[in-house]
Each structure stands twice: as structure tokens, then as C-alpha cells.
Amino acid sequence: MILEDIADNLRQYVNLSKEELRVFFDLVTVKRFKKNEILVHKGQENSPFIFIRKGCLMTFFTDEKEFKHVIQFGLDKWWTGDLNSFMNGEPSIYTIKAMADTEVLILEKKSFEQLCQDHHAFERYFRVLFQNSLVSHQKRIIRNISFSAEEKYLTFAKNHPKLELLIPQKYIASYLGITPEFLSMLRRKLAKRK
Amino acid sequence: MILEDIADNLRQYVNLSKEELRVFFDLVTVKRFKKNEILVHKGQENSPFIFIRKGCLMTFFTDEKEFKHVIQFGLDKWWTGDLNSFMNGEPSIYTIKAMADTEVLILEKKSFEQLCQDHHAFERYFRVLFQNSLVSHQKRIIRNISFSAEEKYLTFAKNHPKLELLIPQKYIASYLGITPEFLSMLRRKLAKRK
DNA sequence: CGGATTTATTAAACTACCTTAAGAAATCAC
DNA sequence: GTGATTTCTTAAGGTAGTTTAATAAATCCG
Numbered sequence: 001m002i003l004e005d006i007a008d009n010l011r012q013y014v015n016l017s018k019e020e021l022r023v024f025f026d027l028v029t030v031k032r033f034k035k036n037e038i039l040v041h042k043g044q045e046n047s048p049f050i051f052i053r054k055g056c057l058m059t060f061f062t063d064e065k066e067f068k069h070v071i072q073f074g075l076d077k078w079w080t081g082d083l084n085s086f087m088n089g090e091p092s093i094y095t096i097k098a099m100a101d102t103e104v105l106i107l108e109k110k111s112f113e114q115l116c117q118d119h120h121a122f123e124r125y126f127r128v129l130f131q132n133s134l135v136s137h138q139k140r141i142i143r144n145i146s147f148s149a150e151e152k153y154l155t156f157a158k159n160h161p162k163l164e165l166l167i168p169q170k171y172i173a174s175y176l177g178i179t180p181e182f183l184s185m186l187r188r189k190l191a192k193r194k
Numbered sequence: 195m196i197l198e199d200i201a202d203n204l205r206q207y208v209n210l211s212k213e214e215l216r217v218f219f220d221l222v223t224v225k226r227f228k229k230n231e232i233l234v235h236k237g238q239e240n241s242p243f244i245f246i247r248k249g250c251l252m253t254f255f256t257d258e259k260e261f262k263h264v265i266q267f268g269l270d271k272w273w274t275g276d277l278n279s280f281m282n283g284e285p286s287i288y289t290i291k292a293m294a295d296t297e298v299l300i301l302e303k304k305s306f307e308q309l310c311q312d313h314h315a316f317e318r319y320f321r322v323l324f325q326n327s328l329v330s331h332q333k334r335i336i337r338n339i340s341f342s343a344e345e346k347y348l349t350f351a352k353n354h355p356k357l358e359l360l361i362p363q364k365y366i367a368s369y370l371g372i373t374p375e376f377l378s379m380l381r382r383k384l385a386k387r388k
Numbered sequence: 389c390g391g392a393t394t395t396a397t398t399a400a401a402c403t404a405c406c407t408t409a410a411g412a413a414a415t416c417a418c
Numbered sequence: 419g420t421g422a423t424t425t426c427t428t429a430a431g432g433t434a435g436t437t438t439a440a441t442a443a444a445t446c447c448g
Contacts, residue, residue, distance in 0.1 A: 362394085362395060362396090363395075363396065364394095364395065364396080374395085374396075374397095375396090375397080375398085375399095377396095378396060378397055378398080379397085379398080379399095382397080382398090
């Protein structure tokens with residue numbers, strides 16, 4: 001079975017033959033999760049690479065003080081997962097949770113390796129994917145080290161209006177590296193200003 | 195010509211035939227820079243992808259207030275460059291400067307595309323490279339949003355003892371996202387404690 | 389070597405952001 | 419729909435980190 005919406009998305013990055021698409025869809029499994037379900041638990045081994053077909057996922061990291069830090073949100077047509085755990089077989093340091101009812105494709109490590117090894121096109125696809133992701137990670141680091149909380153929030157709100165509506169503020173605060181109380185105060189200040 | 199130290203390094207990530215190595219070394223050019231020379235200027239188009247054979251490079255970003263923010267240090271056998279500029283042909287937002295006498299390989303976009311397109315092995319090499327880089331970028335983001343200045347500094351000092359000696363403190367402070375004055379104070383405090 | 393320039397230190401005053409705590413609002417579950 | 423739970427707001431007090439500015443130390447360069 002070939003899911004056309006996903007096939008279209010893959011083909012935005014690389015040319016894929018019908019045959020290659022078939023291989024891809026043979027190797028992935030479709031799963032559905034209800035809001036608040038956990039897809040990947042902290043400490044889980046063999047954590048998969050996840051393609052979000054529709055919905056929203058949140059990846060967070062729990063520190064020694066049981067404090068949660070949001071690392072990433074994922075929306076439709078995004079890949080997510082604990083890359084380190086996925087690639088090196090280590091236990092996942094993240095938890096991945098559905099923030100809305102979500103449908104995903106699950107790609108296991110073995111299948112990923114097979115795709116990449118047997119098909120230059122998929123190797124290329126993931127090269128481009130990681131490369132683009134790197135660019136946005138670098139931009140995020142710049143924001144982290146050079147923006148004030150207000151600038152970080154305004155940038156986030158501008159770049160991710162959908163998430164602003166969907167995600168509880170406290171998680172957005174965590175993603176930005178500030179406290180929910182401070183974000184609340186910022187929003188009040190910004191609202192008044194207008 | 196094949197530079198064996200570099201060939202060995204490439205082969206750590208992927209199998210490369212003699213022929214493929216020859217192609218690689220035909221496409222790159224070796225350049226040397228003296229300490230403090232600029233390799234890539236802010237605004238420069240067609241900024242290359244750079245492999246550091248020996249030496250040290252620093253990548254920084256200059257904001258609207260002419261304030262410099264250090265994004266990355268690079269040592270022997272590291273790739274560096276403004277990926278966004280390299281991939282999308284946009285002007286570089288970074289400046290890249292030699293922090294010591296440095297010998298590099300320069301890979302132009304056209305050559306990179308050729309390597310990736312013609313040789314699955316190089317496509318794979320860069321896929322793995324970007325993938326590993328992503329993992330460390332994610333770890334850095336975690337540190338950014340969840341560590342205190344002291345924790346960030348201690349982690350840096352532990353992970354990069356060579357850079358600690360080589361790089362002026364003010365740049366390390368910038369890399370960590372704190373002021374040089376505060377780093378100085380931190381170091382004094384930490385030194386006393388021992 | 390010696391003067392010029394860059395880098396590091398120190399300290400005092402300041403501020404962005406955090407902590408705590410309590411109440412209000414929204415959402416969830418039955 | 420109503421009680422329980424989670425999320426958001428507000429405010430007071432605290433602290434980590436900044437700013438400014440002046441001095442000291444290190445490095446560069448002719």
C-alpha cells in the first residue's frame with residue numbers, strides 16, 4: 001500500500017520510483033496514538049524513527065531532578081525520534097508523547113539501514129533531511145545564546161502559530177528555556193503594548 | 195594526490211575505494227591560513243564546506259548591534275561551514291576565522307553535489323556526518339535550555355580541554371552564551387573551591 | 389626589548405528571569 | 419454538569435547573570 005500524501009512529501013526532496021516507494025511502505029508500519037499517549041519511553045531501547053503523518057508529538061528530556069525540558073515539537077510530515085538512541089542502540093534519553101490524536105509511520109533501525117544501503121535515493125533523502133534539520137538546529141542555537149526571553153517567544157509565535165494554539169503554554173515556555181510564570185508575564189506585557 | 199590522514203578519517207565512516215578517494219581529492223583544494231585570517235566573510239556567497247586538516251577555526255555570527263556570537267569551534271578532522279549558505283546559495287550569515295595556523299580542504303557546492311550524486315558512498319558519508327552532527331547539536335540545545343552558566347562551562351572544559359587552552363576566554367564565554375566578566379568570576383570561584 | 393593593543397580581572401550597581409505561593413480559569417472525567 | 423485535575427495568572431522577594439568602568443595582565447609587533 002502506498003499512502004499518496006506521504007509519497008508526495010518524500011518526492012519533494014528526492015526522486016523515487018514506484019518500486020522504491022513500495023519498498024519504503026513495506027518497511028514502515030502505520031500506528032495511531034490518542035492524545036497524551038506515550039510513543040517512546042525514557043530508557044527504551046531500539047527507539048524508532050517516526051514520521052508524523054497527521055497530528056502532533058512532543059519530545060522532552062527528564063533531568064535528574066525529574067524536571068522536564070521540551071526539546072522539540074513535531075507536526076504533520078515531520079520526522080522525529082531520539083536519533084542517538086536510534087542510531088547507536090542506546091536507551092532513549094527522551095520521552096515522546098502525542099499532544100493530539102496522531103498517526104505515524106514507524107521506521108525501525110534495521111529497515112532504515114536497509115533503505116539507505118540498498119537505495120541511493122533514500123540515502124540521499126535522509127542526507128538532505130538531516131542537512132536541513134542541522135540548519136534549523138543551528139538557528140535555534142543562535143536564538144538560545146543571543147535572544148532575550150521576549151525575542152525567543154516572539155520568534156516562536158511567529159514561526160509556529162499552529163503550535164501556539166495547540167500546545168499548553170507551560171510546554172512552550174519549557175521549549176524556550178524559560179519558566180511558565182515568566183512567559184505568562186511576558187504575554188501580558190506584550191498584549192498591553194498593542 | 196591522496197592525503198592518507200584524511201583518507202583514514204573518511205574511511206572511519208564508510209568504505210571507500212581507491213577510485214572514490216581519487217575523485218574526492220580531485221574535487222577538493224588544499225588551502226592554508228595563518229592565525230587570525232578570515233576564511234569566510236559575512237555576506238559572502240557560495241561559501242564552501244570546509245574540512246579542517248590541522249588547526250582551529252571559529253565560526254561566529256554578528257548581530258544587528260555588531261555583537262559577535264560564537265557558534266562553533268572546529269579542530270582537526272572536523273567539517274565546518276555555513277551549511278545554509280552552502281546548500282541554498284544564500285549569503286553566509288557567519289564569519290569563519292582561523293584561531294591558529296590552519297590547513298583545510300575546500301569543497302565547493304558543485305563538487306559536493308557531484309560527489310553525492312555519483313557515489314552512493316559519499317552520499318552515505320555525508321548522511322552519517324550530518325546525522326552525528328545533529329545528535330551533538332541536540333545535546334547542545336539541551337545544555338542551553340537546562341544548564342546554569344557554571345554547568346555549561348564545566349561541561350565545555352571537560353569535553354574540550356584543548357580548546358580551553360587555545361581559545362581566548364571571551365570567545366568561550368560567547369560560545370556558552372554568557373559574558374566574559376561572568377566567566378572570569380566563575381573560574382575564580384571554581385579555582386578557590388578546589 | 390618596549391610600547392601598543394588585546395584580553396582578563398574585579399567590583400558595584402542593575403535587571404532579566406526564577407521561586408514560591410495562592411487564587412482563577414480552563415479542561416477533563418464520569 | 420459538576421467535581422477533580424491541570425493549566426494559567428499574579429505578585430512579592432530572591433538570585434544568576436549583565437553592565438559599566440577601571441585596573442591589571444598578557445600578547446603582539448616593529
